[in-house]
Amino acid sequence: xxxxxxxxxxxxxxxxxxxxxxxxxxxxxxxxxxxxxxxxxxxxxxxxxxxxxxxxxxxxxxxxxxxxxxxxxxxxxxxxxxxxxxxxxxxxxxxxxxxxxxxxxxxxxxxxxxxxxxxxxxxxxxxxxxxxxxxxxxxxxxxxxxxxxxxxxxxxxxxxxxxxxxxxxxxxxxxxxxxxxxxxxxxxxxxxxxxxxxxxxxxxxxxxxxxxxxxxxxxxxxxxxxxxxxxxxxxxxxxxxxxxxxxxxxxxxxxxxxxxxxxxxxxxxxxxxxxxxxxxxxxxxxxxxxxxxxxxxxxxxxxxxxxxxxxxxxxxxxxxxxxxxxxxxxxxxxxxxxxxxxxxxxxxxxxxxxxxxxxxxxxxxxxxxxxxxxxxxxxxxxxxxxxxxxxxxxxxxxxxxxxxxxxxxxxxxxxxxxxxxxxxxxxxxxxxxxxxxxxxxxxxxxxxxxxxxxxxxxxxxxxxxxxxxxxxxxxxxxxxxxxxxxxxxxxxxxxxxxxxxxxxxxxxxxxxxxxxxxxxxxxxxxxxxxxxxxxxxxxxxxxxxxxxxxxx
Amino acid sequence: xxxxxxxxxxxxxxxxxxxxxxxxxxxxxxxxxxxxxxxxxxxxxxxxxxxxxxxxxxxxxxxxxxxxxxxxxxxxxxxxxxxxxxxxxx
Numbered sequence: 001x002x003x004x005x006x007x008x009x010x011x012x013x014x015x016x017x018x019x020x021x022x023x024x025x026x027x028x029x030x031x032x033x034x035x036x037x038x039x040x041x042x043x044x045x046x047x048x049x050x051x052x053x054x055x056x057x058x059x060x061x062x063x064x065x066x067x068x069x070x071x072x073x074x075x076x077x078x079x080x081x082x083x084x085x086x087x088x089x090x091x092x093x094x095x096x097x098x099x100x101x102x103x104x105x106x107x108x109x110x111x112x113x114x115x116x117x118x119x120x121x122x123x124x125x126x127x128x129x130x131x132x133x134x135x136x137x138x139x140x141x142x143x144x145x146x147x148x149x150x151x152x153x154x155x156x157x158x159x160x161x162x163x164x165x166x167x168x169x170x171x172x173x174x175x176x177x178x179x180x181x182x183x184x185x186x187x188x189x190x191x192x193x194x195x196x197x198x199x200x201x202x203x204x205x206x207x208x209x210x211x212x213x214x215x216x217x218x219x220x221x222x223x224x225x226x227x228x229x230x231x232x233x234x235x236x237x238x239x240x241x242x243x244x245x246x247x248x249x250x251x252x253x254x255x256x257x258x259x260x261x262x263x264x265x266x267x268x269x270x271x272x273x274x275x276x277x278x279x280x281x282x283x284x285x286x287x288x289x290x291x292x293x294x295x296x297x298x299x300x301x302x303x304x305x306x307x308x309x310x311x312x313x314x315x316x317x318x319x320x321x322x323x324x325x326x327x328x329x330x331x332x333x334x335x336x337x338x339x340x341x342x343x344x345x346x347x348x349x350x351x352x353x354x355x356x357x358x359x360x361x362x363x364x365x366x367x368x369x370x371x372x373x374x375x376x377x378x379x380x381x382x383x384x385x386x387x388x389x390x391x392x393x394x395x396x397x398x399x400x401x402x403x404x405x406x407x408x409x410x411x412x413x414x415x416x417x418x419x420x421x422x423x424x425x426x427x428x429x430x431x432x433x434x435x436x437x438x439x440x441x442x443x444x445x446x447x448x449x450x451x452x453x454x455x456x457x458x459x460x461x462x463x464x465x466x467x468x469x470x471x472x473x474x475x476x477x478x479x480x481x482x483x484x485x486x487x488x489x490x491x492x493x494x495x496x497x498x499x500x501x502x503x504x505x506x507x508x509x510x511x512x513x514x515x516x517x518x519x520x521x522x523x524x525x526x527x528x529x530x531x532x533x534x535x536x537x538x539x540x541x542x543x544x545x546x547x548x549x550x551x552x
Numbered sequence: 553x554x555x556x557x558x559x560x561x562x563x564x565x566x567x568x569x570x571x572x573x574x575x576x577x578x579x580x581x582x583x584x585x586x587x588x589x590x591x592x593x594x595x596x597x598x599x600x601x602x603x604x605x606x607x608x609x610x611x612x613x614x615x616x617x618x619x620x621x622x623x624x625x626x627x628x629x630x631x632x633x634x635x636x637x638x639x640x641x642x
Contacts, residue, residue: 377562378591380587380589382587383576383578383579383585384579385571521561521562524562525563529568532568546565
């Protein structure tokens with residue numbers, strides 16, 4: 001508690017000091033009283049020291065305090081960011097007063113109005129301590145938005161200076177004036193950082209003002225009504241495929257109130273956000289409720305967008321397979337098989353040759369796999385036997401694959417990793433998330449990605465591995481039966497190619513080198529099998545998928 | 553003396569591993585085993601006396617069978633062939 005009080009007091013002192021420096025800077029710029037200039041420059045050392053003390057105390061609170069509360073850590077982190085930015089504001093003030101000696105035409109300077117900018121900045125700085133202490137989102141937002149106003153005023157002055165410069169008179173003074181405004185504009189940037197730090201500490205998650213504005217807009221457009229002071233934000237998978245994903249929750253201060261509203265909030269490039277929306281809408285047509293419902297889509301500007309979607313309950317299948325509830329492993333698998341076999345695959349099946357591109361996908365990724373690991377095989381000869389390099393294996397199989405299109409397509413998930421499938425044990429229901437790559441394709445693609453997403457889990461203890469093997473065997477058995485029912489006679493060879501693809505490409509995400517080597521060797525083995533079978537000119541319906549490769 | 557090395561690592565099944573073993577036997581019959589890859593290559597000529605050992609291990613469910621061939625290349629001995637008559641010509 002003592003440390004927290006010390007941090008709070010020192011932050012107050014620091015803010016007072018920086019406010020004093022800003023006011024002295026502003027007054028110096030209108031009076032040219034050298035005492036004010038000295039005051040600004042002399043305070044710099046003291047501010048530096050105070051900032052260092054605060055930094056040390058914040059680190060101490062975060063890392064050496066016996067049991068810092070979540071809230072205190074959030075606040076210490078914010079205080080650290082705030083003090084660093086206050087220090088920058090102080091440096092910018094010093095830089096501004098140093099510019100004055102180059103200001104040959106001071107009368108010219110007085111025709112500009114910098115005091116409005118200083119008033120704006122000082123008024124915002126005065127809000128910092130109260131908004132941090134009271135957790136006032138409104139005040140924090142006001143601090144952030146001050147930067148927009150500072151920018152606007154800067155641009156006005158900038159345009160005027162440019163115009164004067166083009167006339168070619170008093171060039172030196174105008175350049176100096178431009179420098180002064182530029183430093184003031186950078187003070188605005190520091191203020192924005194401070195506002196965002198306060199916002200992040202209140203919401204419990206790092207957020208930028210652009211994202212927050214988008215969140216407010218999206219919430220306002222949706223039916224979810226979360227008052228700002230109930231809003232809690234937690235990073236949900238962090239960043240994925242270039243989008244920032246958070247879970248938004250309404251946490252009423254009164255615990256007895258209704259259950260919290262929850263939603264998933266994503267921001268990112270408009271292209272990705274729009275694509276995600278399009279896929280979610282497509283799923284809503286295929287099987288309503290299987291993928292999250294889109295609550296609101298919001299286009300921030302030409303480049304950025306935001307999406308608020310339903311938050312789906314349950315655990316993902318990766319968590320389940322790594323958990324200790326064997327019953328749930330089986331019940332989740334069975335629910336998944338029912339969904340695929342009775343609804344999704346049969347419901348969306350479209351007969352007709354469906355080309356696959358497993359080998360083409362490996363080709364495009366071989367380079368990036370090779371950058372991470374050097375296990376890809378090179379061309380070798382062993383006596384009379386020529387051994388193909390991985391690249392040659394893939395190329396030969398590419399030709400085979402073209403002869404073996406899938407006999408039908410279904411609507412596939414497209415990134416069927418175990419952690420993109422949720423299971424709600426209470427309702428015995430499956431949900432899909434992260435559906436950006438969904439579309440009609442060979443069902444074997446989803447099967448192989450699912451199998452390898454389990455296989456590649458770097459877990460080698462016997463009982464967990466058994467559970468993983470069980471999951472794999474269940475899915476393989478199910479898919480095999482489905483193929484049989486559908487009279488899919490090239491299931492084995494297509495699964496072999498698709499599995500090799502998933503094994504090769506998975507190695508990019510693995511650091512355990514022995515395991516990576518094992519996966520590459522298994523993938524090589526699969527492709528060699530296909531090539532030898534092809535060389536012997538046998539009937540593809542007789543090709544047998546070597547099931548042993550699925551298990552460790 | 554510079555060491556030459558070659559290594560090959562793979563996963564096979566019982567039927568596919570035969571191709572490799574057969575190829576090795578054929579090379580041994582011919583007296584020369586050439587092993588090469590893009591950056592390493594080595595020619596071995598098994599000849600004369602060979603150390604041949606087999607080691608087998610079983611630990612739980614893990615099995616290992618090591619076949620080893622070792623030999624030392626002999627320098628070619630250039631002995632004067634006495635049966636050949638010495639020819640002196642003027």
